[in-house]
Amino acid sequence: MITTTEQKEAQQRAAAMIRAAGLQISDDEIKKIEIVDFGLGNLAAEGVEVFTMVNTDRLAAKILVLFPNQTEPEHWHPKVGDDPGKQETVRHIWGDLRFYVDGPDTLAEGFIVPGKDDVYTLRHEIILSPGDQLTFEPYEKHWFQAGESGAVLYSFSTTVRDGLDGFTDPEIQRITVVKEQE
Amino acid sequence: MITTTEQKEAQQRAAAMIRAAGLQISDDEIKKIEIVDFGLGNLAAEGVEVFTMVNTDRLAAKILVLFPNQTEPEHWHPKVGDDPGKQETVRHIWGDLRFYVDGPDTLAEGFIVPGKDDVYTLRHEIILSPGDQLTFEPYEKHWFQAGESGAVLYSFSTTVRDGLDGFTDPEIQRITVVKEQE
Numbered sequence: 001m002i003t004t005t006e007q008k009e010a011q012q013r014a015a016a017m018i019r020a021a022g023l024q025i026s027d028d029e030i031k032k033i034e035i036v037d038f039g040l041g042n043l044a045a046e047g048v049e050v051f052t053m054v055n056t057d058r059l060a061a062k063i064l065v066l067f068p069n070q071t072e073p074e075h076w077h078p079k080v081g082d083d084p085g086k087q088e089t090v091r092h093i094w095g096d097l098r099f100y101v102d103g104p105d106t107l108a109e110g111f112i113v114p115g116k117d118d119v120y121t122l123r124h125e126i127i128l129s130p131g132d133q134l135t136f137e138p139y140e141k142h143w144f145q146a147g148e149s150g151a152v153l154y155s156f157s158t159t160v161r162d163g164l165d166g167f168t169d170p171e172i173q174r175i176t177v178v179k180e181q182e
Numbered sequence: 183m184i185t186t187t188e189q190k191e192a193q194q195r196a197a198a199m200i201r202a203a204g205l206q207i208s209d210d211e212i213k214k215i216e217i218v219d220f221g222l223g224n225l226a227a228e229g230v231e232v233f234t235m236v237n238t239d240r241l242a243a244k245i246l247v248l249f250p251n252q253t254e255p256e257h258w259h260p261k262v263g264d265d266p267g268k269q270e271t272v273r274h275i276w277g278d279l280r281f282y283v284d285g286p287d288t289l290a291e292g293f294i295v296p297g298k299d300d301v302y303t304l305r306h307e308i309i310l311s312p313g314d315q316l317t318f319e320p321y322e323k324h325w326f327q328a329g330e331s332g333a334v335l336y337s338f339s340t341t342v343r344d345g346l347d348g349f350t351d352p353e354i355q356r357i358t359v360v361k362e363q364e
Contacts, residue, residue: 022204054271061338089236156243
């Protein structure tokens with residue numbers, strides 16, 4: 001759960017990072033940035049900020065922002081009905097970005113969110129530079145993390161049904177609850 | 183037809199515009215920029231420069247460059263086999279950009295390529311500002327043109343089969359022939 005005040009502050013902060021990365025976002029679009037805490041209530045540690053440019057019934061193009069040292073939890077994109085599952089390509093734009101995928105443990109620059117060893121099972125580290133890309137097929141588990149600068153990246157994918165993603169952490173609720181400030 | 187020299191010069195010029203627009207393209211990626219003259223042999227007037235970030239069997243994300251006063255000819259994306267046809271969203275990034283779609287004739291800032299009135303049938307002008315987007319459904323005809331600064335834009339779409347696009351101009355061949363310099 002986040003409050004409307006936290007939501008607005010995070011939207012402004014994410015928009016500033018998007019603009020610092022050289023990309024456009026209009027003032028009207030800032031309020032459309034989705035602030036995702038995965039139901040964990042600790043946005044600074046585990047979360048992602050999502051600016052959706054396009055999301056039709058066939059494809060989606062998004063800009064993702066990670067605040068400094070913020071981690072997007074380990075997840076995968078399952079088959080849904082007739083859909084074979086989300087195929088996603090990420091392209092790094094700006095900042096410090098590490099992805100974790102299946103493979104030998106090479107974790108060095110990044111870190112496991114404290115106390116969460118059991119829900120971050122992948123330890124094969126890929127350090128991305130701006131312009132670097134990775135493609136994930138349906139069911140291919142991954143998680144990612146920003147370094148001290150934070151990070152801005154593209155996500156290009158087939159239709160997005162984030163509410164149906166699978167997560168290793170059973171505590172996660174993908175749809176963030178926003179509570180009016182009291 | 184273009185020569186390898188024209189191709190290389192156009193790739194460098196397009197990459198410089200992509201970078202000026204604030205986007206990344208690596209030196210290795212510059213040589214992958216597709217220089218398209220539509221078989222018309224007059225790239226400065228009718229053509230487009232295409233940097234493909236992603237093109238899988240399900241989706242494509244591209245950066246398109248138009249040089250100053252360059253025009254992408256009128257075209258549409260047909261149904262192909264079991265595929266319902268390419269759905270495309272463009273998002274303007276940088277420069278002067280006009281789209282022409284079905285509707286009342288409002289052509290004012292742009293121009294019809296000289297001598298080509300019969301193959302540019304759409305005259306409903308939409309002036310885009312950076313961040314503005316348009317979505318085209320399959321078979322929806324469109325053409326677009328840069329002003330004096332040139333233009334850089336995103337194209338997000340379902341799978342691209344450019345070779346199968348339909349064009350109003352019967353002279354057009356979508357696959358550009360590149361000839362070794364003699």
